[in-house]
Amino acid sequence: MSGRHGEEGLGLVTTQRAVVATPEDPLRLARGGVLEHVEVAYETYGTLSPARDNVVLVAHALTGHAHAAGHHGDPTRRGWWDSMIGPGRPVDTDRFFVVSPNLLGGCQGTTGPSSPDPRTGRPYGPDFPELETTDLVAVHRRLLDVLGIGPVHAGVGGSMGGMQVLQWLADEPGRVHRAVLVAATARLTAENMGFSAVAREAITSDPDFHGGRYAEHGVIPARGLKVARMLAHLTYVSAEGLEAKYGREGIxxxxQAQGDSFLERFDANTYLVLCRLLDRFDPFADPAFAARVASGGPEVLALSFTSDWRFGTAHSAYLVERLAAAGLPVEHVELASAWGHDSFLLDPPGYHARVAAFLARAVG
Amino acid sequence: MSGRHGEEGLGLVTTQRAVVATPEDPLRLARGGVLEHVEVAYETYGTLSPARDNVVLVAHALTGHAHAAGHHGDPTRRGWWDSMIGPGRPVDTDRFFVVSPNLLGGCQGTTGPSSPDPRTGRPYGPDFPELETTDLVAVHRRLLDVLGIGPVHAGVGGSMGGMQVLQWLADEPGRVHRAVLVAATARLTAENMGFSAVAREAITSDPDFHGGRYAEHGVIPARGLKVARMLAHLTYVSAEGLEAKYGREGIxxxxQAQGDSFLERFDANTYLVLCRLLDRFDPFADPAFAARVASGGPEVLALSFTSDWRFGTAHSAYLVERLAAAGLPVEHVELASAWGHDSFLLDPPGYHARVAAFLARAVG
Incomplete structure (x- = not known):
């Protein structure tokens, strides 16, 4: 996928780190845990305006990371949302200052289960505290504070990234002026949770899982993690997309290749913590949630894709309806795409133009 | 699901066995293997007419078995298709003589990978030969020969059972006068094969799999088999069905319960042999296949269900279209049902009545 105007995209970028919680200023978590040391890995693209009013926050999905755009040395290996972010692209780095952090509980630079537990010096592993989406947002709010950023022009996220942006709107009403929620959900279905349960079973029943203490045994639950990833991929792509791209012979x-490459980059305990968080995510169960979002008066664009059978149009329609009931009109567009849930990472017709137009509007 | 007219259903039934291949009359398999001893487990219901013209052959699906109707001692635990077969039910045992065999390669009475290899006295395990659907049909043709049955009034099967009935029509044109193919397919999609690949990965990567020689180690690949079954179940039920039946809390x-109970009754090598056979099934790739079916002039009814995302209406439409192109008109009815692929085991509106009416027609 190339940029809309054929630009080259961003060049070399680097991942940075910030400390956002310390023993003096610990992070108290929604479910009762406390983290006394939290680091965040993040990247930024573009230039912060003198008025500090051109910030776009990008939130990644379950297995994403801070490296959303540009490259780390090999120009052919680009960030996961390079088609969306760059000069002249929908999240236009000629205009916006983009902040792309790894999420709390992650395994790619931000504090998570594979980070050392300050109490023991060894990885937290299964002792890492349970998280809610509001904790992920709290860490990124602290990051913006550290960076000296107040109001946010827009929050943009796909899948679980969209869920984080939605949570932002409620947790600090008015700070994020616009939100783009792509292929997001406010509540997993029983089927979504079923696939998650199978993936968790594969990981936790792997003899190398050791109750989550695999690091202490010098192994990883590779078999289970591979099965989990193979399965997840099937839910990210539509039947029609699989047929067209890989066919009966290639699937x-x-x-197998997807499963194998995942092992090199992802931590099983992170997968479990985030999957449990996703299973519990149901913010509209709190009657005050929608009202808090509405009180900030954000402009919200929800996008869904026709062939997405993970978080398809019904998921977007549900969150749009809940927000509308609280008095906040939300623009919802269903886009035709054959690529299933993965469409949010690709460039189906109309998608990038919609995002570009929405972000380009003057701040209200 | 009770019978259509509120009958009690069949009473006590027993599974019988027949030997259908011997060293003197071995079974030569489509892919080159030879089996010198084949036993078939089967059940029969109803009474064979003096003219031997009232036979209905029932073919089961991937994990089914010969015990399709009635009970084995506990009247509350019924065969897998008890709602379909019995006195006054669509496959009416007051009228028809029903033969329900376990399939070749199975693990519930018919010769398969867990049976002793006559050459060694130990279970075949991974040395069991590769099978094609035509081999499964060959074994059941031999069974009917042993039972003294010539023409078959109807073959009835759901899912993989429907695939076997379709193969029957080509392998012995004219012998099966009518065929009911429920939620069947003539060719798996890449997505179907993808789910199969994940299930196989879970089984074969289980350390207790031992390359298929788990019996020699006194273990079974329980972790992998459980994950495979949990996953399969998700593909058998629709999202809407999961929501209604189990919900977010119960899924x-x-x-877990489905996965655990599977371990007690199913053999991993059988699962693998049959999954590979399903992956390869593509009979219309042979241009002569449809013509052979048509030459027998069978009446064919294909049924599919709206919410079946495993072998849904597109699968039935494909096989109907191929048969029609060979000059054999096929009746195809799509039935509304919320229960996904599993609908063929249940009683959605109109389903049983369709089957009953089709079977009740006079033999042409």
Whole structure:
């Protein structure tokens, strides 16, 4: 996928780190845990305006990371949302200052289960505290504070990234002026949770899982993690997309390769913590949630894709309806795409233009 | 699901066995293997007419078995298709003589990977030969020969059972006068094969799999088999069905229970042999296949269900279209049902009545 105007995209970028919680200023978590040391890995693209009013916050999905755009040395290996972010692209780095952090509980630079527990010096592993989406937002709010950023022009996220942006709107009403929620959900279905349960079973029943203490045994639950990733991929792509891209002959080796490459970059305990958080995510169960979002008066664009059977149009329609009931009109567009849930990472017709137009509007 | 007219259903039934291949009359398999001893487990219901013209052959799905109707001692635990088969039910045992065999390669009475290899006295395990659907049909043709049955009034099967009935029509044109193919397919999609690949990965990567020689180690690949079954169940039920039946709270324990109970009754090598056979099934790739079916002039009814995302209406439409192109008109009815692929085991509106009416027609 190339940029809309054929630009080259961003060049070399680097991942930075910030400390956002310390023993003097610990992070108290929604479910009761406390983290006395939290680091955040993040990247920024573009230039912060003198008025500090051109910030776009990008929130990544379950297995994403801070490296959303540009490259780390090899120009052919680009960040996960390079088609969306860059000069002249929908999240236009000629205009916006983009902040892209890794999430709390992650395994790619931000504090998570594979980070050392300050009390023991060893990885937290299964002792990492349970998280809610509001904790992820709290860490990124602290990051923006550290960076000296107040109001946010827009929050943009796909899938679980969209869920974080939605949570932002309630947790600090008015700070994020616009939100783009792509292929997001406010509540997993029983089927979504079922696939999650199978993936968790594969990981936790792997003899190398050791109750989450695999690091202490010098192993990883590779078999289970591979099965989990192969399965997840099937839910990210539509049947029609699988047929067109891989076909009957190619599907097995494609899934095998996806599963194998995942092992090199992802931590099983992170997967479990985030999957449990997703299973519990149901913010509209709190009657005050929608009203808090509405009180900030954000402009919200929800986008969904026709062939997405993970968080398809019904998911977006549900959150749009809940917000509308609280008096906040939300623009919802369903886009035609054959690529299933993964469409949010690609460039189906109309998608990038919609995002570009929405972000380009003057701040209200 | 009770019978259509509120009958009690069949009473006590027993599983019988027949030997259908011997060293003197071995079974030569489509892919080159030879089996010198084949036993078939089967049940029969109803009475064979003096003219031997009232036979209905029932073919079961991937994990089914010969015990399709009635009970084995506990009247509350019924065969897997008890709602379909019995006195006054669509496959009416007051009228028809029903033969329900376990399939070749199975693990519930018919010769398969867990049976002793006559050459060694130990279970075949991974040395069991590769099978094609035509081999499964060959074994059941031999069974009917042993039972003294010539023409078959109807073959009835759901899912993989429907695939076997379709193969029957080509392998012995004219012998099966009518065929009911429920939620069947003539060709798996890449997505179907993807789910199969994940299930196989879970089984074969289980350390207790031992390359298929788990019996020699006194273990079973329980972790992998459980994950495979949990996953399969998700593909058998629609999202809407999962929501209605189990909901967000119940889905994980439901899948766990399904996975656990599977371990007691199913063999991993059988699962693998049959999954590979399903992956390869593509009979219309042979241009002569449809013509062979048509030459027998069978009446064919294909049924599909709206919410079936495993072998849904597109699968039935494909096989109907291929048969029609060969000059054999096929009746295809899509039935509304919320229960996904599993609908073929249940009683959505109109389903049983359709089957009953089709079977009740006079033999052409």
């Amino acid at each position: 097995e080796s494609y899934l | 994980e324990s439901y899948l």
